[in-house]
Amino acid sequence: MDCYKIKKIEHAREIKVQVPGSKSMTNRALLLAALSKCRCILRGVLFSDDSRAFLDSLEKLGFEVETDEESKNVLIQGTGGSIPCTHASIDVRSAGTAARFLTVMLALSGGEYELLASPQMCRRPMQPLLELLKNAGVKFTFKGEENHFPFIMEARGVSLEEVSVDTGISSQFASALLMSGVLLENGLKLNLSGDRAEGAYVKMTLAMMEQFGILVRRKGNSYQVPHMESFGLEEYQIEPDVSGACYFYAMAPLLKTSVTVKNVHRNSLQGDIKFLDVLQEMGCCMEDGAEGILIEGSHLEKYPGIDLSMKDFSDQTMTMAALAPFAESTCLIRNIGHIRYQETDRISAILTELQRMGIQCEEASECDGIRIFPGQIQECEVETYDDHRMAMAFTLIGLKTGNITIKNPGCCKKTFENYFDLIEELY
Numbered sequence: 001m002d003c004y005k006i007k008k009i010e011h012a013r014e015i016k017v018q019v020p021g022s023k024s025m026t027n028r029a030l031l032l033a034a035l036s037k038c039r040c041i042l043r044g045v046l047f048s049d050d051s052r053a054f055l056d057s058l059e060k061l062g063f064e065v066e067t068d069e070e071s072k073n074v075l076i077q078g079t080g081g082s083i084p085c086t087h088a089s090i091d092v093r094s095a096g097t098a099a100r101f102l103t104v105m106l107a108l109s110g111g112e113y114e115l116l117a118s119p120q121m122c123r124r125p126m127q128p129l130l131e132l133l134k135n136a137g138v139k140f141t142f143k144g145e146e147n148h149f150p151f152i153m154e155a156r157g158v159s160l161e162e163v164s165v166d167t168g169i170s171s172q173f174a175s176a177l178l179m180s181g182v183l184l185e186n187g188l189k190l191n192l193s194g195d196r197a198e199g200a201y202v203k204m205t206l207a208m209m210e211q212f213g214i215l216v217r218r219k220g221n222s223y224q225v226p227h228m229e230s231f232g233l234e235e236y237q238i239e240p241d242v243s244g245a246c247y248f249y250a251m252a253p254l255l256k257t258s259v260t261v262k263n264v265h266r267n268s269l270q271g272d273i274k275f276l277d278v279l280q281e282m283g284c285c286m287e288d289g290a291e292g293i294l295i296e297g298s299h300l301e302k303y304p305g306i307d308l309s310m311k312d313f314s315d316q317t318m319t320m321a322a323l324a325p326f327a328e329s330t331c332l333i334r335n336i337g338h339i340r341y342q343e344t345d346r347i348s349a350i351l352t353e354l355q356r357m358g359i360q361c362e363e364a365s366e367c368d369g370i371r372i373f374p375g376q377i378q379e380c381e382v383e384t385y386d387d388h389r390m391a392m393a394f395t396l397i398g399l400k401t402g403n404i405t406i407k408n409p410g411c412c413k414k415t416f417e418n419y420f421d422l423i424e425e426l427y
Contacts, residue, residue, distance in 0.1 A: 003381065004409040004420060006398020007427060012257035016291075017422055019244040019261055021046035021072060022270055023415045027054050027097040028205060029236055031105065031179055032212045034063050036078035036232025044238040045074045049414045050095035057090040057102055080229045081183045086111035092149070094118040094343070094386075094414060097172060099149065100129060104176035107138045107155045108183040117149035120386055124148075125341050128166065129173045136160040161186050167194035167202070169341055175205040181225030182214060192221045195335065200271020200312045207269050211236070239263075242270040243315045244416045247392050249276060250319050252284050252297030254326060254400050262292045275316040281306055282323075305329035305374065314339050317370075318393035321350045324372035325359045326400060337368035343414075344385035353394060356380050357403075379403040388414040395423060 021044040030051070033040040045051065047069050055074065059065050062084025064077035083106065092098040092115065099121055106113050127147035130140060137159050141152040161184070165174045174192055181188030196202065198221065206216055206223075213231035217224040245261040252259045266273065266288045276295065280286055282303040285296040297303075305327035310317050314336050324331035339346040347363065347370060354361045358378035364371045377397060382404055384391040388411050398404030412419045 001409055002407065004406045006395055006402065006404045006406065006423075008402025009255055009399050009426060012251065012255035012426070015248060015251060015257060015259045015426065017248050017259075017261055018263070019240050019248070020048070020416060020418075021238040022241040023048065023050055023243070024097065024201065024204060024270065025208065025238045026051050027095070027101060028175070028179065028208050029238055030054050030058065030074070030076065031101050032208060033076040033078055033232065033236070034058055035081055035105070035179070035182060036212060037080040037230050038232030038234055039075065039077050040233055041235045042074045042076065042238060043072065043235065044240070045072050046238070046241060046415065047072070048417055049093060050098065053091065053093040053095040054098040054102070057092060057098060060088050060090050061085050062088070078232050081109065083109045083111060087113070089114035089116065091116040092121060094120045096121065096124060096170075096342070099124070099126070100170065100172040100176045101179065103129065103153070104133070105180045105183070107133045107136075107153060108158055108160070108180045110155045110158065112152070112154045114152050115149060120343060122149045125169050128169060129176070132163055132165070158184075160184060160188065162189040162191070164191040164193065167192055167196040167199060169338060171196045171199050171201045174202055178202075178205050178216065178223060178225055179209060182228040182231070185227055187227045188225045190223045190225065192223070195311060196338070197221045200274075204269045204271065239268055239270065241415070242268050242272040244392070244419070246272055246275045246316050246319055247396065247419075248422075249279060249295045250323055250396055251399065252295040253279060253282050253300055253303045254297075254323060254396055256298050256300055258294060258296045258298055260292050260294045264292045266293065272313045272316055274313045275319065278306065278308060278320070281308075302328050305331040307332040307334070309334040311335035315389060317346065318350060318389045319396070321354065321370070321372060322393045322396040325354070325357075325375050325377060325397070327374055329374065331372045332364060332367070332369060333372070334364070334367040334369040336370070343387040343389070346387065346390070349383075349385050349387065349390055353380070353382050353390070357397070377401045377403050381405045381407055384408050384411055386411050388412045388416065392416065392419055399423075399426070
């Protein structure tokens with residue numbers, strides 16, 4: 001479809017949905033399983049454009065990979081840190097995690113590789129990571145813009161024992177180095193700085209490394225990753241994608257209904273679970289039961305605008321922006337400057353599309369954020385900028401008003417292939 005017209009939901013019934021597996025956990029698990037020495041079955045795997053790019057890359061690198069999309073399982077034979085093919089060409093497409101994780105893995109393991117990507121990924125920042133690898137002895141030949149995809153990488157005898165990484169642009173750089181640090185003969189000391197040095201994605205990476213048997217020593221924001229060849233699991237269960245779940249949870253206050261997302265629980269490793277605290281602040285009730293977390297909003301007549309930092313769960317900025325026009329008062333979203341460098345400049349995209357709907361909103365430069373005022377939604381075709389989160393989040397406004405058409409809804413395939421099928425089921 002070129003466009004998807006969102007129908008208004010007049011009277012929402014109770015919503016119960018099952019969302020796909022976590023993209024962030026899927027791609028971390030794929031890397032850790034490949035680096036391990038075990039034959040590992042990953043369960044609950046997300047199958048999407050991003051994860052298929054990762055899986056396809058592992059296969060081109062010579063890893064033994066068996067996929068069963070129907071059961072959401074992937075079997076990977078780990079090789080203990082040895083890449084089967086030391087000369088290969090891979091295409092990470094638009095997958096930021098695959099781009100960062102695989103670049104570091106291949107650089108630290110050694111070999112000569114061609115790395116290709118989509119035009120969107122070719123625009124995304126890589127310079128801090130590539131400069132760090134150049135200083136360690138990795139040679140790059142860029143086929144386009146300097147320090148961007150695509151490139152040829154030659155890694156022989158990398159010298160790297162201690163590095164410093166600023167997490168301000170992308171915490172994926174830190175996660176990539178943490179996981180692949182096990183490949184280095186003396187391990188790797190990683191010093192993190194920036195406003196996400198202790199962010200949710202770094203915490204997720206460290207937690208998953210520990211689950212796979214890699215014990216990282218920490219002192220302040222310095223991490224010592226040991227050299228390890230013999231680690232791994234025979235089976236690993238991936239959580240449902242909390243980022244995807246939040247679009248449905250946001251329907252509770254918006255549509256005045258109750259929402260359960262199956263198998264999502266408070267002990268999730270995913271940072272976006274913090275968005276449920278925001279919904280409680282807006283007046284929703286929450287209960288974590290056997291089936292999953294229930295968010296209850298059917299009792300709400302209205303909800304307040306709130307002032308919050310979304311630094312640690314910034315993927316939900318667009319979701320919050322979709323709720324903001326219907327709040328009683330102004331919403332201020334702080335500490336989200338880094339989302340300018342993601343699939344698109346998300347701050348610009350949010351402001352542009354809300355203004356096209358007739359909503360007053362502005363940058364809040366004093367807190368690296370945005371301010372959104374309540375207002376009436378005018379009929380609008382939403383440009384999604386090939387950004388899956390813009391498409392999914394702004395669908396919520398259409399469910400409330402019926403005045404929204406989503407352009408290029410297919411971009412959701414990046415992480416959530418059946419999103420609009422589940423939206424159809426709401427009717």
